[in-house]
Amino acid sequence: MISIRRRLLLWLFAGLTLSTAVAAVAVYLRARVEAQDLFDYQLQLMAAAFPRQGFGIAAAPPSEAADEDNVVVVQIWDASGAQLYLSRPGAAAPENTDLGFSTVASPGGSWRIYSAVVGDNVVQVSQPTRARDELAASLALRTMLPLLVLVPVLMMLSWVTVGRGLKPLNEVTSAVGRRSADDLEPLPDRSLPREVMPLVAALNRLLARLDQALSLQRSFIADAAHELRTPLTAVRLQTQIAERASSDAERTAAFAQLKSGTERAARLVEQLLALARTEPEATERALMAVSLGDVARQVVAAQAAIAEAKRVELGLSSDAAVNVQGDSEALRVMLGNLVDNAVRYTPSGGTVDVTVSRDGSHACVAITDTGPGIPPSARERVFDRFYRHQSGDAQGSGLGLAIVRRIAQRHGATIELADGPGGAGLKVVVRFAAG
Amino acid sequence: MRILLVEDDAMVGESVRHGLRQDGFAVDWVRDGRAAELALANEVYDALLLDLGLPRKEGLEVLKSLRHHHNGIPVLIVTARDAVADRVTGLDAGADDYLVKPFDLDELAARIRALLRRRAGRAASAIKVGALTLDPATRAVSYHGKPVQLSAREFALLGAFLDRPGAVLSREQLEEKLYGWGEEIESNAVEVHIHALRRKLGQEFIKNIRGVGYMVPRQP
Numbered sequence: 288m289i290s291i292r293r294r295l296l297l298w299l300f301a302g303l304t305l306s307t308a309v310a311a312v313a314v315y316l317r318a319r320v321e322a323q324d325l326f327d328y329q330l331q332l333m334a335a336a337f338p339r340q341g342f343g344i345a346a347a348p349p350s351e352a353a354d355e356d357n358v359v360v361v362q363i364w365d366a367s368g369a370q371l372y373l374s375r376p377g378a379a380a381p382e383n384t385d386l387g388f389s390t391v392a393s394p395g396g397s398w399r400i401y402s403a404v405v406g407d408n409v410v411q412v413s414q415p416t417r418a419r420d421e422l423a424a425s426l427a428l429r430t431m432l433p434l435l436v437l438v439p440v441l442m443m444l445s446w447v448t449v450g451r452g453l454k455p456l457n458e459v460t461s462a463v464g465r466r467s468a469d470d471l472e473p474l475p476d477r478s479l480p481r482e483v484m485p486l487v488a489a490l491n492r493l494l495a496r497l498d499q500a501l502s503l504q505r506s507f508i509a510d511a512a513h514e515l516r517t518p519l520t521a522v523r524l525q526t527q528i529a530e531r532a533s534s535d536a537e538r539t540a541a542f543a544q545l546k547s548g549t550e551r552a553a554r555l556v557e558q559l560l561a562l563a564r565t566e567p568e569a570t571e572r573a574l575m576a577v578s579l580g581d582v583a584r585q586v587v588a589a590q591a592a593i594a595e596a597k598r599v600e601l602g603l604s605s606d607a608a609v610n611v612q613g614d615s616e617a618l619r620v621m622l623g624n625l626v627d628n629a630v631r632y633t634p635s636g637g638t639v640d641v642t643v644s645r646d647g648s649h650a651c652v653a654i655t656d657t658g659p660g661i662p663p664s665a666r667e668r669v670f671d672r673f674y675r676h677q678s679g680d681a682q683g684s685g686l687g688l689a690i691v692r693r694i695a696q697r698h699g700a701t702i703e704l705a706d707g708p709g710g711a712g713l714k715v716v717v718r719f720a721a722g
Numbered sequence: 723m724r725i726l727l728v729e730d731d732a733m734v735g736e737s738v739r740h741g742l743r744q745d746g747f748a749v750d751w752v753r754d755g756r757a758a759e760l761a762l763a764n765e766v767y768d769a770l771l772l773d774l775g776l777p778r779k780e781g782l783e784v785l786k787s788l789r790h791h792h793n794g795i796p797v798l799i800v801t802a803r804d805a806v807a808d809r810v811t812g813l814d815a816g817a818d819d820y821l822v823k824p825f826d827l828d829e830l831a832a833r834i835r836a837l838l839r840r841r842a843g844r845a846a847s848a849i850k851v852g853a854l855t856l857d858p859a860t861r862a863v864s865y866h867g868k869p870v871q872l873s874a875r876e877f878a879l880l881g882a883f884l885d886r887p888g889a890v891l892s893r894e895q896l897e898e899k900l901y902g903w904g905e906e907i908e909s910n911a912v913e914v915h916i917h918a919l920r921r922k923l924g925q926e927f928i929k930n931i932r933g934v935g936y937m938v939p940r941q942p
Contacts, residue, residue: 519824520802520825522824524734524737528740544733544736
């Protein structure tokens with residue numbers, strides 16, 4: 288796992304080390320230039336200090352146990368080129384170089400040399416360059432030392448600061464961790480740093496959405512349980528009446544009642560399942576081209592027997608070439624519910640017409656019936672779950688139109704309720720974008 | 723005993739009416755709040771079974787206006803709303819009891835009997851008048867310690883008398899106690915049942931108050 292703190296410290300350490308090294312090199316280079324100037328000036332002064340007159344050959348001073356690094360070798364030649372003087376016979380100083388400054392590499396190391404004509408003689412002062420380098424290096428080291436001490440201090444400070452900076456994040460973590468599954472209150476977002484704020488805000492938005500979805504779910508379950516109570520009450524009572532029956536005729540009648548009661552409960556459960564399957568969260572099948580005419584034909588065929596038994600005239604007029612992008616199974620459920628409603632509420636001798644047509648860029652299915660219709664004031668509410676327009680409607684689950692609306696929404700279709708032809712009955716129009 | 727049932731669901735209403743009639747109650751059934759108020763205006767009912775989620779007028783509103791007009795009829799709320807808050811609201815609005823769906827037919831009948839018993843100011847289930855004991859729960863009747871076999875109508879008729887010993891009940895009042903709407907009343911049904919009761923319990927048990935009706939006298 289990536290640790291922000293560890294990563295930060297790693298980068299900080301690398302950065303500090305690198306910049307310290309760069310600073311050391313820079314100090315060293317700069318110090319060397321300064322040392323060069325200083326030592327060169329010294330050499331110049333030294334050369335100028337020799338007498339201008341010719342002088343005889345002096346005995347060379349005895350060779351000391353010289354500090355090899357910090358030696359200056361002086362050589363003097365006369366005009367003829369004979370060496371008059373050599374300050375340290377043992378030193379491997381180069382000879383006979385050009386006048387002025389020069390740097391000469393020799394097997395014993397590199398030398399800085401200054402040659403000048405003093406009077407009749409040529410004076411050459413040589414010094415190993417190592418002395419300058421060492422001076423520069425020690426200068427650089429001295430500059431770097433405080434920096435090197437600073438690195439661990441900075442690291443410590445960063446460790447603490449990063450820890451303190453991450454504290455709000457830890458607090459949010461433990462606040463989330465302490466939550467029980469049903470506690471969806473927003474997290475406290477006061478006095479949070481700007482970096483943590485968006486995370487908490489996003490979490491709170493998620494919590495709010497979850498809360499909303501959960502309360503919808505809860506109210507749906509409560510509604511469903513409530514709605515199941517009524518058919519179950521009927522079944523329970525019908526069972527008791529069947530148990531009490533004292534004659535065969537009574538028993539037969541009671542069982543017929545019981546059967547219709549269980550059918551009603553089963554239908555409600557089926558519709559609840561259908562509704563659950565159309566929940567937006569349910570795995571969605573891909574939409575593909577579906578012929579509305581085919582779906583309508585299947586639905587009308589399935590309902591024909593019921594309509595016939597009720598003596599309701601059920602018919603379809605279909606424009607064959609009307610396709611929509613859809614889920615054919617869902618569309619069958621939707622049209623099935625609409626046609627079922629129309630047949631159910633249309634009295635004997637009435638008519639239910641299903642029409643599939645193309646209307647400009649739209650595909651339309653219209654279901655018209657000659658039933659009692661729905662007054663405009665109730666047309667919005669009939670789509671609510673468990674709303675029943677007619678009181679005591681024992682067959683309706685109160686879910687049919689809720690399912691219809693769900694499926695229409697999934698297909699981007701609109702549903703319109705209007706008066707039937709001649710102001711009587713009901714006309715339901717479902718309008719799809721044609722595909 | 724005549725009961726008004728207010729229930730908007732066809733299947734439940736049908737079953738409750740059927741079951742309570744088997745238990746010897748006369749049951750009238752209406753499906754919405756307004757119809758309930760119209761029926762209650764007759765004041766012939768011994769108890770009211772009230773659903774809460776009713777079309778046209780909510781059950782609680784019916785109950786409140788009933789109590790507002792000082793109608794003391796025993797009310798049993800029968801509903802799918804089971805939350806404690808709903809029960810409290812219902813009882814505080816003036817209901818005498820609260821039964822949550824789905825319920826048992828026997829329990830419903832027992833609760834109705836309990837309501838009627840409390841209304842009559844009795845603590846024990848069995849009713850005693852002189853040597854006669856009638857237990858509405860077991861539907862057993864004994865006279866001088868010996869069991870008496872009664873038909874459902876005879877039992878209901880005797881129950882109506884024993885509910886208010888000493889009160890004179892007219893033929894119409896007795897018919898109302900025996901028959902719900904839509905039940906066919908034979909022209910001299912009450913006389914026939916009283917005759918049968920007298921045969922089983924003795925001529926003097928039910929007194930005939932000429933021009934007014936019948937009475938079972940209060941006995942020590």
